[in-house]
Every structure is written in C-alpha cells, then in structure tokens.
Amino acid sequence: MSDEIAETREKYKNNIYFLAKDLLEFKDLTKEFHYKQICKKLNEPRKKRIRLWLLPRGFLKTTILTITHAIHLQVNNPSIRIAVISSVLANAEDMVVAIGHPYLVNERFRMYFSKYCPKKPEAPETKWTQKEIHVPNRGGRPVLEGTFEAFGADSTLTSRHFDHILVDDLVTRENSTTRDQMDKIKNFYKAIFPLRKDRKSVV
Numbered sequence: 001m002s003d004e005i006a007e008t009r010e011k012y013k014n015n016i017y018f019l020a021k022d023l024l025e026f027k028d029l030t031k032e033f034h035y036k037q038i039c040k041k042l043n044e045p046r047k048k049r050i051r052l053w054l055l056p057r058g059f060l061k062t063t064i065l066t067i068t069h070a071i072h073l074q075v076n077n078p079s080i081r082i083a084v085i086s087s088v089l090a091n092a093e094d095m096v097v098a099i100g101h102p103y104l105v106n107e108r109f110r111m112y113f114s115k116y117c118p119k120k121p122e123a124p125e126t127k128w129t130q131k132e133i134h135v136p137n138r139g140g141r142p143v144l145e146g147t148f149e150a151f152g153a154d155s156t157l158t159s160r161h162f163d164h165i166l167v168d169d170l171v172t173r174e175n176s177t178t179r180d181q182m183d184k185i186k187n188f189y190k191a192i193f194p195l196r197k198d199r200k201s202v203v
Helices: 003-014 016-023 031-043 061-076 089-105 107-112 179-195
Strands: 082-086 148-152 164-167
Touching: 003 016, 003 061, 003 107, 016 031, 016 061, 016 107, 031 061, 061 082, 061 089, 061 164, 082 089, 082 179, 089 107, 089 148, 164 179
Parallel strands: 082 148, 082 164
Antiparallel strands: none
C-alpha cells in the first residue's frame, strides 16, 4: 500500500465532509453550509450523549447525519454496533441499504477501505441484508449485533446492545396526529435507551 493511499484514507477517516463529498460523491454538499454548520460540528468532541439536529426538508440531513455519519463511525471503529431508527422499519431499512451501498459498489471506497468490504459484493461472505449488515473484519470478540441494524417505531425492541444510535425522522405527521399515537412514539423513544451498551453509548 502506497503512502499516498494511506494518507488519503486517514483524511477520509478524520474529515466527515471530505468523506461525504469526495469519496461518497454527495456532490450537492456545500462548504458554506454543510461543512461549517454540520460536518465541522460532527468532528468536534461531543459535550453531551444525546444530540438533536433540526434541519428543513431537502437540506441533506439523512445524507450527512445518518448515512455518512454511520460510515464515518464504522471506519474509525470497526467493531462498532450502530442502530438506525426511523418512523417505520421500511424507512430505516432504506437507510441501512444506503449505508451499505459504498461497501459493495463504490470502487474508490472499496480501494481505501477494502478491509471492511465484502470480497464478493454479489454474495457477501458476511450477513448483509436490508435490515442488518455485518461488515468484515470487525475485530474483537464476536457479537450478536450487526454493524448497522434497522428498527422502526413499529419494531419490537429486543435485548440487543449498541454503541451508537441514530434516530432519523422518528416523529412524522402520520404517526403523531392523535394522543394515542403521540404516546406510542414517546414510549418507543424511552424504550430506545435500554438498547445502549452502557451509559457512555451515544444517541
């Protein structure tokens, strides 16, 4: 492996904006807004375990805060377990598919992070579904949880443990129009926290 490849890989690992715009090819990202207002803050040390981001529709929130952020977390911590949660399971599964996409088809990503990409994308040697992805070479002891797992507000939460939980559009117009619906979402949100591996796990 050349020094140039190793140096560039470290830049991708250390800079979420560079990872998103250059390697993952999210070309609509702008330095003025997406870097300064989002990516730069994501790269800063966290002050609290729970962080809330509010962005209007169309500002590429999921692109950065769910898809790119999940990949960034994984390449910096191969053994990480990340739960991806949305209003319905199908939406969360779409996000997990999008997260796993570069590991299968992005040739430059597969060159820089080949260790974590299936050798045969058409038939991954690890578990690779819409709901759950286990990247290769996770290191450490074997774990039950996937690298990325999808859950919806309509999912039954089982006794699983995660290092990082990404909640994307949990509350929608469709699931919060009545008191019963709002109470259901509140109860589900409270039930998310026992999924954390420990109190230091982040949301």
